Amino acid sequence: LTLLGIESSCDDTAAAVVRGHDVLASVVYGQTSLHADYGGVVPEIAARAHAEKLDHCVEEALVKAGLGLADLDGIAVTAGPGLIGGVLSGVMCAKGLAAATGLPLIGVNHLAGHALTPRLTDQLVYPYLMLLVSGGHCQFLIVKAHDSFQRIGGTIDDAPGEAFDKTARLLGLPQPGGPSVEKAAKSGDPKRFPLPRPLLNQQGCDMSFSGLKTAILRARDGVVAQEGGLSVQDQSDLSASFQAAITDVLIEKTRRALGEYLKLNPEIPAFAIAGGVAANGSVRDGLKALCAGLDTDFVAPPLHLCTDNAAIIAYVGIARMTAGETDDLTLSARPRWPLDQQAAPMLGSGK
Numbered sequence: 001l002t003l004l005g006i007e008s009s010c011d012d013t014a015a016a017v018v019r020g021h022d023v024l025a026s027v028v029y030g031q032t033s034l035h036a037d038y039g040g041v042v043p044e045i046a047a048r049a050h051a052e053k054l055d056h057c058v059e060e061a062l063v064k065a066g067l068g069l070a071d072l073d074g075i076a077v078t079a080g081p082g083l084i085g086g087v088l089s090g091v092m093c094a095k096g097l098a099a100a101t102g103l104p105l106i107g108v109n110h111l112a113g114h115a116l117t118p119r120l121t122d123q124l125v126y127p128y129l130m131l132l133v134s135g136g137h138c139q140f141l142i143v144k145a146h147d148s149f150q151r152i153g154g155t156i157d158d159a160p161g162e163a164f165d166k167t168a169r170l171l172g173l174p175q176p177g178g179p180s181v182e183k184a185a186k187s188g189d190p191k192r193f194p195l196p197r198p199l200l201n202q203q204g205c206d207m208s209f210s211g212l213k214t215a216i217l218r219a220r221d222g223v224v225a226q227e228g229g230l231s232v233q234d235q236s237d238l239s240a241s242f243q244a245a246i247t248d249v250l251i252e253k254t255r256r257a258l259g260e261y262l263k264l265n266p267e268i269p270a271f272a273i274a275g276g277v278a279a280n281g282s283v284r285d286g287l288k289a290l291c292a293g294l295d296t297d298f299v300a301p302p303l304h305l306c307t308d309n310a311a312i313i314a315y316v317g318i319a320r321m322t323a324g325e326t327d328d329l330t331l332s333a334r335p336r337w338p339l340d341q342q343a344a345p346m347l348g349s350g351k
């Protein structure tokens with residue numbers, strides 16, 4: 001099957017063409033500069049930019065793939081969760097294309113896109129344990145099928161990606177925060193600031209990151225009070241200390257989640273990561289070493305498939321279509337749509 005994928009749930013406008021496991025084209029238009037003055041993604045600005053860019057993005061993906069609409073078997077689109085204006089822009093675009101061509105329309109859960117990425121890239125077999133760690137989410141999932149996910153733990157407050165972005169803002173580094181904090185951390189001392197590792201010694205695999213955001217704020221204020229500002233070395237040391245704290249928490253909690261998972265699936269020791277924070281080198285290296293020590297297969301998709309893109313959406317579309325599942329023009333956009341609850345209420349249904 002060859003599918004067009006469309007993604008517009010946050011601040012990336014993306015389109016891709018995927019055939020089976022081959023990504024024929026993947027185009028991503030970021031919106032970072034549009035939101036730069038506001039200290040975060042502004043939903044209205046995002047929705048408008050998606051609406052303006054989607055057609056062009058789709059066209060570019062088709063040209064890059066060397067295909068026309070007639071060569072496609074279906075159109076997959078992120079139908080949630082995310083910023084509702086953006087999701088609606090994508091759903092409208094996909095509906096227009098489906099109506100014009102008669103191609104099947106397939107609504108995709110954005111989080112399923114992240115969670116199934118290791119099947120696109122490495123053809124990992126079910127089941128596997130997934131750490132989905134992104135800008136808005138952080139959860140351990142046992143992925144049993146394209147539509148079957150068991151959540152065994154996750155953050156009780158903020159997501160690590162959000163904490164990276166906040167840290168970058170506090171330190172005066174550019175957005176998105178993850179890549180700039182990682183870059184600054186390379187020449188930093190991770191031990192200079194002893195930051196907390198929240199919930200590290202508590203049972204289970206739930207996590208918390210909001211305390212870490214407060215701690216990095218205090219550490220920064222301490223340096224500013226002493227030195228009158230932040231030097232480049234201070235920025236690096238704060239970044240390195242923050243990244244080390246996040247990495248330590250993710251490694252320790254993954255160790256526990258793997259323990260839980262392996263009790264249930266002793267024959268199939270497999271672990272994968274996805275989502276924007278899975279692009280972080282320190283996190284990837286730490287988890288890789290953990291898995292090597294536990295004789296567990298470890299899959300970390302390439303960086304451009306960890307952050308938001310439409311290839312992962314097209315791929316879930318292929319999985320759904322293969323299972324005989326398609327939607328029609330009544331497909332609705334869902335601002336909230338937990339993965340372990342596939343049949344989520346539709347927008348406006350009042351449930």
Ligand code: ATP
Nearest residue numbers: 010134135136137161177178179276277279280308
């Ligand atoms: P969600 O998938 O939860 O709806 P999202 O789609 O906005 O959220 P992603 O695109 O998956 O999130 O990830 C974006 C997040 O990943 C941002 O918070 C960004 O700072 C973070 N990120 C990207 N690259 C890195 C990196 N190298 N290190 C750490 N964090 C990173």
Ligand code: FE
Nearest residue numbers: 134276307308
């Ligand atoms: Fe995402």
